[in-house]
Amino acid sequence: MSVSCVKNLSFQDNSWYHIVDKLLAYADIEINGLRPFDIHVNNPDLFKRVLQYGSLGLGESYMDGWWKCEQLDIFFQRVLRAGLKNKIPQNFKDILRVIVARVTNFQSRKRAWIVGKEHYDIGNHLFSLMLDPFMQYSCGYWHHATNLEQAQKNKLEMICQKLQLRPGISLLDVGCRWVGLAHYAAKYHGAKVHGITISAEQQKFAQKHCESQDINILLQDYRDLNLQFDRIVSVGMFEHAGQKNYHTYFDVIARNLKPDGLFLLQTIGTQKTDMNFDPWIDKYIFPNGRLPSVQHIAKASERYFVMEDWHNFGADYDLTLMAWHERFVRSWPSLQNNYSDRFYRMFVYYLHSCAGAFRSRRIQLWQVLFSPHAVEGTLCIAR
Template sequence: MSFLVSPSNKQAKTNDRWHSAAQQLAETAGVGFNGTEPWDIQVRNPCFYRRLFQEGLIGLGESYMEGWWECERLDLLFTRLVEAHLGEKMPKQLPILISLIWARIVNRQSRQRAWIVGEEHYDLGNDLFEVMLDSRMQYSCAYWQAANNLEEAQASKLDLICRKLAIEPGMKLLDIGCGWGGLAEYAASHYGASVVGITISKEQHQLARERCKGLDVEIRLQDYRDLNQKFDRVVSVGMFEHVGPRNYDTFFKVVKQALSESGLFLLHTIGSLTTDLTVNPWIEKYIFPNGCLPSMLQITQSSEDLFVVEDWHNFGADYDHTLVEWEKRFTAGWPDLRENYSDSFYRMFRYYLLSCAGGFRARDLQLWQILFSYQGVPGGIRVPR
C-alpha cells in the first residue's frame, strides 16, 4: 500500500491549513470567506490564503489587483479589518522590517527624492483627476458640515481655510503644495489675496497656471526648502504627508522664516493616532511612495518654540464621505479613462480609495486643520467652523 499523496492533494491540504488560519483571523473582525455579507471576501484563487500570511498587507492588495478575490463593499470590509486591528495581528514580513530600518537610516523625503511622489502619483494624468475630483480639483478632504454634494463641500473647505486665515484684500498668501491651483484661485478671486503657490508636480504646475491665468497668482515648480520670501499668510493642504519625520523640523522652520510677525499659518494634514516612520506598505508601494502620516506628538515637537497653536480642528470623519464620492466618480468615469489605464490600475485605484475610506470610518485615520500664529494673536482668535 502506498501512502504517497499526489501533488494536487498536497496542495489542497496546504491551502486548507492556510484557509483555516485565515478564517480564524478574519472571524475576529466579523469577516467571512465566500459568505453572504457585503463585506465578506469572495475568494477566486485558493492560493489567496497562503499569500495573505506570506506577504501580509502587500499580498492582500496585490492579490485583489490580480483578481484573486472580490468584495461587494471594500469600504465596509476595511472598516471591520481596521477596527479589529488585523494589520497588527499579521506577521511582519521582511520587506516591511527592511523599510522600517531604511526609514530610520535614510531621509526618504530628501531634496532629491521629494520629486518622486509627484512623478509617480500626481503626474499620473490630469484626465484621471479631472474625472474623479470636483471642478477645482481639490485632492484633499472636503468639509461636509453644510454641504449637499462634493462641489459644495470642497468650496466650503476652501472658504473655511480663508476665513480661518482671516485673509484680506492685498495680503500675500503662500500655498505650499498648491495642487492644481484650486485654493490659489479661490483665495485670489474671492478674498483678493496675492498668491504664490508651489508644487513638485509638473502636471499640477501646468494646469494650475492655466487655472489662475489673469489673477494675482504665481505658480512655481519648487521645493518648499528653496523658499526665500515673506508672506502675510501661509497654508499647506494635503502636502505635509509627503514631508517625512526627518524633515518636520526643517518644514516648520521654513514656514516660520516665510511668515510675517503678524502672520497666520494653517496646516491641513491627514494624521496618525500613533507615532511611526512608515505607512501601509501597499499604499507606500502603489500610491504614495515615501509618504508618512504625522502624529500629534511629531507636529507639536517640531513646531515647539516656533509658533502659538491657536486652534486644532479634527474633521477626519468627513474624509470617509469624500473618498466614497471620489470612488463613485472614478467608477462612473472609467469608460472614458480605460483607454489610458489598465484593468489592474482600475482595481488598484478603487482598492486605494475604499480602503482609505474604511480607515477614516473606523477613526483610525484623522484629518487635522491646525492654525498657528507667529507669536500669538493679541486677545486670541474666534476660529470659524
C-alpha cells in the first residue's frame, strides 16, 4: 500500500495520521515507505490508538496485526535515538501509573511471584529452543565470540573469575533461572551452589538436570534467605526487586555474605533515576519489573559494600537479543501448536524492541562487583 493510499483511507479523524507522520519524520521513518525500517499500516485506527495509549497502544496494535515492519529492531533504534517518547504529550494513564508506582510496592512478597508465573513459566521447551545450551536468559559477552553459545560461555567464565571461584567455595545464586551458571560454577570451578528461584518450572528443570552435582535449588523469595556464603551472584534478578526494595535487597545480600566474601550483581540499568517504566513490557513480558539507575544502586549499596568494579557491556545485549530472535523464529514451527499467532508477534516485538533499546544505548547492562570491607591490595578483574 502506498503513502497516497493511506492518505485517502477513511479515518475517524484524519489529523491523527498527520501527527504520527510528523513525529516519525524526526526519526526519518515513513508510513508505508520502501525502507526496511519504515512501518506498513494495515488498520488506519493505529494512529489514534498510538497517540491515545502510547507504548501500550503501539505494542498491542502490533500484536493485533494493525501494522508491521520488516526490521523492527532498527525502527526502535531510530525512534529511541530521536527521543520520540518525549515529543508525545504524556497520557493521563501514564502519569497515573508513575504516581501509583511511587506509593505502591509492586514487588512485595506476595506480588514477587507474578513474573515467575506469567513469563518464566510460559514453557521450558520454548526457552530451551531459543536460548543457548547453558540456558542463559541474560546478556552474553561477545568479546572474541562469534556465536551465542560462545558469548554465554564467555559471560559465565568471566563471572566465575570475577568471583574468584575455586573448589569448595560456597556460592549463592539469587534468581538462578535454569541453573546454567550454577551448573557451570560447579562443573568447571568446583563450587558448592545454592540457588533460589520464583519460577516453579525453573526449579523443576534444575532438579532434573543437576542431580549429580553439588547444587541445591529452592523455590524461595530472596527475603527469606538466612545463611552464610563465600560468594553471592545475582544475574538478571535485580530488575524484579523494585525500587522500594533496593535497601532490603542489599541488606539480605550483606546478611548472607561472609565478611571476606564477594558479591557480583548483573543487571539491566537505565540512564535516568526516575519511576518511569514501559507499560507494554510491564503488562506482557516482565510484570512489575523496574530498571535501576547508577544512583539507585550506589545509594542502596553504600552502607553495606565497597564497590570494587563496574563493568558496562550493554551493547552486547543487542547481539544477544537478535540471536534469541533468530533461534525463536527458526524454532516456531515446532512451537506454534502450543502458542497463538498473537503470542508470536508479541515475542518478536519484545525481542526486537529490546534490541533496539540497547542498540540506541538508552539502556545498559552492568556487572558490579562488591566486597563487604574492601579487598586488600590490587584486585585483578577479569574482562
